[in-house]
Amino acid sequence: MTEWVHLAVGLAALLMIAIGVSYAGRLNRHRDLLVASLRAVLQLAFVAVALRGVFAAPVTSIAVVAVMFTVATWTAARRLRPTEAALAAVMLSCGAGASVVIAIIVALPTLDRNVRNFVAVSGIVLGGTMTAATLAGRHLGEGLRRRRDEVEAWLSIGATPRQAVREVARWAASEALVPALDQTRTVGLVTLPGAFIGALLGGASAVEAARFQIVVLVGLLCAEVITVVLLTYLLGAPRQLPAG
Incomplete structure (x- = not known):
């Protein structure tokens, strides 16, 4: 359980820094960074589960x-x-x-x-x-x-x-x-x-x-x-x- 907490904290820190720098640099990409990161988490979680079935069949x-x-x-x-x-x-x-x-x-x-x-x-x-x-x-x-x-x-x-x-x-x-x-x-x-x-x-x-x-x-x-x-x-x- 602890490793998942560490993972979540680490990802949140990296994303916050990326969004902060994007905002400070007026890149207008902070929303894209957030959406892309959330999509990556959800999609990889889904793929990880789906591939178990693929390898079985x-x-x-x-x-x-x-x-x-x-x-x-x-x-x-x-x-x-x-x-x-x-x-x-x-x-x-x-x-x-x-x-x-x-x-x-x-x-x-x-x-x-x-x-x-x-x-x-x-x-x-x-x-x-x-x-x-x-x-x-x-x-x-x-x-x-x-x-x-x-x-x-x-x-x-x-x-x-x-x-x-x-x-x-x-x-x-x-x-x-x-x-x-x-x-x-x-x-x-x-x-x-x-x-x-x-x-x-x-x-x-x-x-x-x-x-x-x-x-x-x-x-x-x-x-x-x-x-x-x-x-x-x-x-x-x-x-x-x-x-x-």
């Missing part, structure tokens, strides 16, 4: 991954709401990126083929594609607004919308990969990622934990490259440019 893992995919794509598409056809583009690009990686990891099998690895890898990869899609879409929108004159100049000399936007789309896709590249470059030197720590805490040896983590990191790179390239292609021929 492996076939239900498909439903769990489907829910993850739905929430991930809806979240990314919501961030790109002003962009036409955002949801369909996000679903197709994230689905392509995640399915290739998950299929390779499960089919070879790159890791031990079990429900725990399937659910864990699927969640991590889907989360990565969600972030990559959000970044790529937002960078694309930003680039179209900032370089509107350049795009219009290409259109004025007869370029198609896709040709006019090509360089902006390439820039957006490249920028969206920066966090994943930095994470992979600095693993073990700057950070010990969650998958590595989680595997250690779960009883795996350091070698097994490192094996799991490197598969996850390279898998994330693969999934995110596919996602950002496909997404910027699908959104890279807009019928109307965003307002400058």
Whole structure:
């Protein structure tokens, strides 16, 4: 019981500091910080209970991954709401990126083929594609607004919308990969990622934990490259440019 009290006090202290700093810095994010933290607590509590049933009945893992995919794509598409056809583009690009990686990891099998690895890898990869899609879409929108004159100049000399936007789309896709590249470059030197720590805490040896983590990191790179390239292609021929 004491450990739960300590957990609650520690979380409350961290959240209060975050909200206080946000308020002092006039970031207007204090409500978002509170809501996001409360949602995380409730959702993880629910998942912890639900996964017991999943591990007992492996076939239900498909439903769990489907829910993850739905929430991930809806979240990314919501961030790109002003962009036409955002949801369909996000679903197709994230689905392509995640399915290739998950299929390779499960089919070879790159890791031990079990429900725990399937659910864990699927969640991590889907989360990565969600972030990559959000970044790529937002960078694309930003680039179209900032370089509107350049795009219009290409259109004025007869370029198609896709040709006019090509360089902006390439820039957006490249920028969206920066966090994943930095994470992979600095693993073990700057950070010990969650998958590595989680595997250690779960009883795996350091070698097994490192094996799991490197598969996850390279898998994330693969999934995110596919996602950002496909997404910027699908959104890279807009019928109307965003307002400058």
